[in-house]
Amino acid sequence: MNARNLIGGFIAGAAIGVAAGLLMAPYSGEKSRRKLMRGSSKIKKNVVNYVEQSLDTIRTQVNDKIDRIAKTGKDTLNHVSEKVKM
Numbered sequence: 001m002n003a004r005n006l007i008g009g010f011i012a013g014a015a016i017g018v019a020a021g022l023l024m025a026p027y028s029g030e031k032s033r034r035k036l037m038r039g040s041s042k043i044k045k046n047v048v049n050y051v052e053q054s055l056d057t058i059r060t061q062v063n064d065k066i067d068r069i070a071k072t073g074k075d076t077l078n079h080v081s082e083k084v085k086m
Contacts, residue, residue, distance in 0.1 A: 007047075007050050011046070014039070014046075017039075018036060018040070021039075
């Protein structure tokens with residue numbers, strides 16, 4: 001299972017849970033709104049954390065690839081320079 005599906009499922013489940021809770025809640029409108037705000041804040045926090053982690057992973061992968069490409073280019077340049085000197 002990939003992380004994107006897992007997080008998507010989590011968000012959908014949380015949204016459904018909040019909606020079901022509101023429909024079945026024996027609370028007043030004001031109290032229900034407060035609970036909804038707290039629930040949506042938690043969801044927002046989770047989504048922000050997931051996006052930040054994903055961006056960190058992507059940055060790391062991109063930087064690793066750039067480093068590998070730079071090293072390959074440098075090695076190739078050195079190899080060609082040695083061949084030309086011969």
